[in-house]
Amino acid sequence: MKAVAFDYVVAKRLDDALSALAEGGEESRIIAGGQSLGPMLNLRLATPSLLVDIRRIVELQRVEDTGNATFIGAAVTHAAIEDGLHPISDRGILGSVARGIAYRSVRNRGTIGGSVAHADPAADWVLTLMALGASVVVKTRTSRHQADLRGFVRGAFSTALAHGEIIEGVVVPKVSAAARWGYYKSCRKPGEYADAMAAVLIDPDRRVCRIAASAVSRPPVLLEELATVLAESGAAVLERGAVADAVSRALPHLDAIEARVHAAVVGRAIRQAVAS
């Protein structure tokens, strides 16, 4: 199938993109890497009147140290993160996760901001950024604000982003040198969307312990009680079915087999983190 006819604007600056969106009205949409929107256009699941391309906006490609966090511009590609083109104080977490996203040709074009905006429940970045406690920087024509990713992602393929707003980037808190982490996903093939995935961060120096688990048809969740036990007792959390219990409490909508797979995946991510 082929896309419907639409207008196309390449924005050079963020303000230009915001103006174009405002002038284009409700049927205008942003395109960055196009790795999700492209197929939706061709299948006519998306039928915009105007696409505003933000890939060439220099402000969206910057990565900056902001003191206790790193700002990553929305148009930074998965490949750039995989290749370590920008210094990020994350103990290599983002680079390692990036390496497992889809295929290299997708990573060459796909962007971190696009992934957050698309909010696919099976995508890697939302889950990973949630485990890292990241927030989203949103720019409008008149304002700029920062929102916790947890509240920002509202559902499967749904975020708090309003029409006329653009994600400028994500802010990822730094982790300490002692931080340990684990990331596991269950895919039928390398590069395919995962059936289940989990990210674990144990950073005692910064009093952080988070376990993020994917939820199939819903946004990822943080398993907070389980994380508390993990922080206190380490690998012992893997005993006596505690992980399976936590998964079935947090993800009651999963069927028995999905719950079994999710529990195994969370368990493996914890095991990786404890052993790292």
Added chain:
Amino acid sequence: MSKTGIGASVLRKEDARYLHGRGRFVGDIQMPGLQDVAFLRSPAAHARIHNIRIPETCASAIFRAEDLAGVKPIRAVSAIPGFKVSDYPALATGKVRFVGEPIVMAVARSRALAEDLVQQVAVEFEQLPPLTDALAARQPGAALVHDHWADNVFMTTAINGNIDDLAKTAPVVVTREYRMNRQNMAPLEGKAVLAYWDDRADQLVVYTSTQSPHMIRAGLSEFLGLDQRQIRVIAPDVGGAFGYKVILQPEELCVAWLALKRRHPVRWIEDRRENLTAGANTRQHHYRVTAYADERGRLLGLDAEITVDIGAYSVWPFTAGLEGAMAGGNLPGPYRLEAYRCKTYSVATNKPPFVPYRGVARPGVCFAIELTIDAVARAVGREPAELRIENLVPPEAMPFTNIAGKKFDSGDYPNSVRLAMQHIDLAGVRARQTRGEPDGRLIGVGFGMYTEQTAHGTGVFAQWGTPIIPGFEQATVRLTPDGGAEVRIGCHSHGQGMETSMAQIVSEELGLTPAEVSVLHGDTALTPFSTGTYASRCIVMDGGAVTESCAVLAKRLAKIGAHLLQCRVDEVRLEGGRVKGPRGDVSMREIAHVWYRRPEQLPADVDPAGLEVTAGYKPKVDTGAFTYATHAAVVAVDPELGHVEILDYVIIEDCGVMVNPMIVDGQAYGGTTQGIGTALYEESPYDSSGQPLASTLADYLLPGATEAPSYRIHHTETPSPHTHHGVKGVGEGSAIAPPATVVNAINDALKPLGVEIAETPATPRRILAALSAAPKTGRAAA
């Protein structure tokens, strides 16, 4: 053997253009005035069409069934008694019978604009009960896919061996139910067709992505009502076909009709969604099998019921009858049986028509018989591979007619299994299993053995009652004025490397190098008639015809050569591209020069037919050359996630004499990888309303580089006694064994837990479901 003749791994002549992106596929063809077609396809699985509303403004570019004047529905009738006839309309007429069935055709300057037109059309449906399960659709009282039928059964076949006595006396009885689920065949290039009217030739010219240009011409002629001489079908480069492109598609008929009407070039390029949901559906079989054996596991008899989910229509020319007939005839596989009873049902449902796919029926029957062999082995507590060896037809029995009447021509089947046991290191795997794995995975080893009837001819297809039955095959070999050769064959090469292997046969026969030989194929105007590329037949049939033509040409070359050398014909021989006599030699180039340009030097009694020969061929015994192979795999099953990793994969293959061993290996790599797709990944599920659930490659998983293990291939070469050079077909075989091999390996791994998988693909979910249902005390089930 010459250095570039039969047996040489010559690099493929066609690869340079493919690897440099210079192939010419239908989608590459540009013509002035070319327009694109898009189809409105049914959103309903089963519904009556009440009204099709087309806006006045675009009425001239949109066509319904009643607009297609002169077009008949595709009617593919099997001569098998009792076969019920289905009319497969070019555009839906009265009713739609599957999601994706074309209802309306739109034409515009681009595909996107044609799709815009399609969106203008509104159709009013009356929903009818969808039939999505062949076992249910087969029952009396089910809603009818074709209103004028009494039930939904296209046809049944029966082989009525006496099994009742065995049922009373056999010491070991094993009963199983198997499913090979519906899947797709996913060639890199989908279907594509471009047509226009050529006034100078007074012909409809149809470029189409097909395996069989001559058959497509016959089909277009029959259903368009145009003489065959007024149709020229050209198959340019074709990006994989696998059986999908041996079938006349309704879209081909629509585009051909539109070109007749509009005269300017029009085309339809199938997209991936159309391919996945409306086009290339295949493989869906259900089995109930009971095997009777003695205490040692010696097979005594087999009692089976096979149900094939045909979908809505019978496809032309192979019909809805081929799959079921082949399944019933092939289930005994390479094994000796004393009794065999089998009933097959080919059932109409509200899904796309079943299309024969690489291996045709045999991946399903191999899955059923090979899983049954393993189940018998578990029941009697023996090694499955050893049970195979004892039950196979032994080499001393060859040639052998099996219980279903298959005439095995040659081979040492037990040795094939023995080699597989050695190469997979069965003893080593068993030792590893007793040690256990540090990561908690379960190791299993599985075997799959098959014979593949190849290049089966007239009698076999007559028995299956298909509308077109293959007979003699012709090939033209022409020596060009500069001493090279042009070969014209009527089948089509689309991955098989025939531009190379046919040139190697010429090299073997005439001593030219393959670089001096051009092979033309894929154009009804340029090539002799052939029913085309299917049934793994081309190396036997077209290769045989090329051999025949070369032999005639060689005699004519010897005659002229001897005259030029001033010696007797019986004193010369053809060697290294030259005619050699007792006192000197003369090159083909010189002979060709004399024939074409210096005829005054020819002998007075020269054959006036010259240096161009079209000879015909079919093996004297055309019941098939039987290729055979044993596949063996070691897998690791992750019992927490249900994932399967193939750790090792061995292929022991015998396809007779190999013309190009490198190409044979390539066929094994490709076919086995497709078979692994069937085993583990590929599935086209439908929901209860008949909606296809895998409509993109995100939902339809294909094996890729990371899923293909490093195959280890070993060849034996048992020449066929029936064919030129002892060759046997090899194109399809490797896709047959992997579902059986991989699932047997999974079941071997799961044996301690007392569960079996009996369905393809063996997805993580199916494996976990089986494990969830496992008996708590892990004991092997009988």
